[in-house]
Amino acid sequence: MTDKDIITLAHGNGGFLTHNLIKQVFTSVFDNPILNIQGDSAIVKLEDNNIVFTTDSFVIKPLFFPGGDIGKLAVTGTVNDLAVSGAIPKYISASFIIEEGVAIDQLKAISESMQKTAENAGVKIVTGDTKVVERGSADKLFITTTGIGNLIYKDTVYKPSNMRAGDCVLLSGTLGDHTTSILSVRSEYPLKINTISDCAPLNDLTERLIRAVPKESIRIMRDPTRGGLATTLNEFTNGCGLSIEIEEAKIPCKQEVQAVCELTGFDLLYLANEGKLVVVCAKEQCRKLLGIMHSHPLG
Amino acid sequence: MTDKDIITLAHGNGGFLTHNLIKQVFTSVFDNPILNIQGDSAIVKLEDNNIVFTTDSFVIKPLFFPGGDIGKLAVTGTVNDLAVSGAIPKYISASFIIEEGVAIDQLKAISESMQKTAENAGVKIVTGDTKVVERGSADKLFITTTGIGNLIYKDTVYKPSNMRAGDCVLLSGTLGDHTTSILSVRSEYPLKINTISDCAPLNDLTERLIRAVPKESIRIMRDPTRGGLATTLNEFTNGCGLSIEIEEAKIPCKQEVQAVCELTGFDLLYLANEGKLVVVCAKEQCRKLLGIMHSHPLG
Numbered sequence: 248m249t250d251k252d253i254i255t256l257a258h259g260n261g262g263f264l265t266h267n268l269i270k271q272v273f274t275s276v277f278d279n280p281i282l283n284i285q286g287d288s289a290i291v292k293l294e295d296n297n298i299v300f301t302t303d304s305f306v307i308k309p310l311f312f313p314g315g316d317i318g319k320l321a322v323t324g325t326v327n328d329l330a331v332s333g334a335i336p337k338y339i340s341a342s343f344i345i346e347e348g349v350a351i352d353q354l355k356a357i358s359e360s361m362q363k364t365a366e367n368a369g370v371k372i373v374t375g376d377t378k379v380v381e382r383g384s385a386d387k388l389f390i391t392t393t394g395i396g397n398l399i400y401k402d403t404v405y406k407p408s409n410m411r412a413g414d415c416v417l418l419s420g421t422l423g424d425h426t427t428s429i430l431s432v433r434s435e436y437p438l439k440i441n442t443i444s445d446c447a448p449l450n451d452l453t454e455r456l457i458r459a460v461p462k463e464s465i466r467i468m469r470d471p472t473r474g475g476l477a478t479t480l481n482e483f484t485n486g487c488g489l490s491i492e493i494e495e496a497k498i499p500c501k502q503e504v505q506a507v508c509e510l511t512g513f514d515l516l517y518l519a520n521e522g523k524l525v526v527v528c529a530k531e532q533c534r535k536l537l538g539i540m541h542s543h544p545l546g
Numbered sequence: 547m548t549d550k551d552i553i554t555l556a557h558g559n560g561g562f563l564t565h566n567l568i569k570q571v572f573t574s575v576f577d578n579p580i581l582n583i584q585g586d587s588a589i590v591k592l593e594d595n596n597i598v599f600t601t602d603s604f605v606i607k608p609l610f611f612p613g614g615d616i617g618k619l620a621v622t623g624t625v626n627d628l629a630v631s632g633a634i635p636k637y638i639s640a641s642f643i644i645e646e647g648v649a650i651d652q653l654k655a656i657s658e659s660m661q662k663t664a665e666n667a668g669v670k671i672v673t674g675d676t677k678v679v680e681r682g683s684a685d686k687l688f689i690t691t692t693g694i695g696n697l698i699y700k701d702t703v704y705k706p707s708n709m710r711a712g713d714c715v716l717l718s719g720t721l722g723d724h725t726t727s728i729l730s731v732r733s734e735y736p737l738k739i740n741t742i743s744d745c746a747p748l749n750d751l752t753e754r755l756i757r758a759v760p761k762e763s764i765r766i767m768r769d770p771t772r773g774g775l776a777t778t779l780n781e782f783t784n785g786c787g788l789s790i791e792i793e794e795a796k797i798p799c800k801q802e803v804q805a806v807c808e809l810t811g812f813d814l815l816y817l818a819n820e821g822k823l824v825v826v827c828a829k830e831q832c833r834k835l836l837g838i839m840h841s842h843p844l845g
Binding site: 306386398 | 559560561564585586587588589590591592593594595596597598599600601602603604605627628630631633637639640641642643672673674675677679680682683684685688690692694697703704705768769771772773777
């Protein structure tokens with residue numbers, strides 16, 4: 248590989264090389280009419296003026312892992328934060344902090360993965376920023392995405408205080424796949440396992456669930472990422488005067504994930520997931536919502 | 547200083563210490579009713595559904611400099627990107643990538659500075675994220691802010707193709723103050739100068755200018771940050787078939803900034819500014835707009 252193929256500090260100075268990089272790696276991949284105006288900001292139109300707004304930084308190591316990469320994760324994570332708030336995600340911004348020395352081919356593969364994920368989720372990447380930092384000042388690449396969208400029901404906020412005694416907790420699939428896939432490619436855990444990250448946009452599933460039942464029946468939803476299911480349920484019950492009972496034996500998990508937990512001492516309930524959904528709902532809608540989950544590719 | 551006062555990896559794992567950090571350093575400082583719902587997303591209401599959306603990552607070294615800090619810069623930069631697009635900035639998200647070992651007091655000072663800047667600019671910090679990376683994996687602190695707001699005139703996009711032969715270029719003040727202030731505190735340039743960064747939100751100034759003249763009279767606006775005035779003017783003329791003539795001798799700059807340019811060989815026209823505005827306008831509105839700039843504290 249020649250110097251031409253890696254990121255240098257000059258790619259970050261705002262001049263000719265910065266413009267070339269942005270064109271070659273980002274705008275040509277995220278190609279859409281809003282992005283192409285290329286001003287300092289994107290001008291977008293939403294359905295209405297009740298806006299859900301969320302941001303997340305992604306610092307995953309390594310950049311590529313079984314079932315995904317930092318780009319897929321960066322779009323998925325922000326789409327899912329909007330989805331579990333009861334919104335239809337529409338537009339995404341992406342800001343890249345790149346360490347000097349990163350291969351331009353890798354960046355391009357990551358932006359292509361972001362675009363593919365955005366298409367799958369029905370969102371557009373409309374604005375962004377690129378910074379380059381000196382070798383040793385960042386861990387290859389950090390991506391921060393921010394998303395906006397409209398609420399499906401204008402006046403419905405999913406929050407812990409909606410929960411009632413007797414409500415059900417639904418979980419959309421096996422736990423721990425994401426963390427396990429990352430561990431499998433980190434050199435400090437040379438595990439011979441083939442777990443694939445569950446990284447996937449949940450907005451199609453959440454929209455189906457929301458539209459299927461009376462709007463107060465879903466109390467709160469969350470994607471149990473960093474901190475896992477245990478942290479999510481803790482956040483739900485914190486200060487609301489209720490407790491949530493789960494039967495550990497009934498929590499679904501893949502055999503190899505179970506094995507990794509036994510080997511390493513990790514607690515399945517604290518492992519990160521990137522394509523799972525937790526829903527607290529009224530008991531009478533539990534079967535219907537579970538049926539929708541079962542019939543969905545991500546359920 | 548004890549271990550209790552610095553950021554550790556445990557502050558980033560999504561558990562108890564993460565919640566404490568967010569509460570102690572961020573939500574207690576950015577305190578507002580929207581933020582306090584503390585879901586995965588903020589739910590905000592804008593005036594209408596034509597939304598301007600922009601993002602920027604801030605990687606400045608050192609974190610504190612004469613006239614500002616990374617927090618002030620992170621709010622100002624995003625406010626200014628919205629302002630020069632012709633929008634009224636309303637809501638900001640802030641995502642923090644923190645290197646293990648950073649002092650919590652420093653983080654708190656930075657978030658206080660963000661809050662003060664947000665108040666001055668009339669925007670609210672409503673959602674955010676915090677990640678902690680291992681020592682050596684980031685340069686102390688990176689902040690990514692994303693902003694949304696409404697256009698002052700719904701159907702007006704300020705873009706290079708609006709420019710006409712004979713238009714005037716207005717500049718709101720002296721160039722190079724920001725870069726010079728940063729150089730003065732970097733150890734590789736032990737310069738004995740007292741230049742203060744011009745870092746300031748421009749949205750009050752841009753709104754006054756926009757509202758003062760017929761809406762087509764202002765063709766394009768930009769804050770000449772990274773890459774300086776030269777890069778901004780280059781972006782304006784690129785591909786629009788016009789050229790911009792400037793008289794270098796008339797470009798205002800402080801004596802010490804001039805001296806630094808002579809000593810270091812830096813070109814004033816390429817130095818970064820964080821509180822200056824470039825406006826291209828119809829010739830007949832030039833005096834009026836210049837008058838407004840002169841009467842404004844930032845002009």
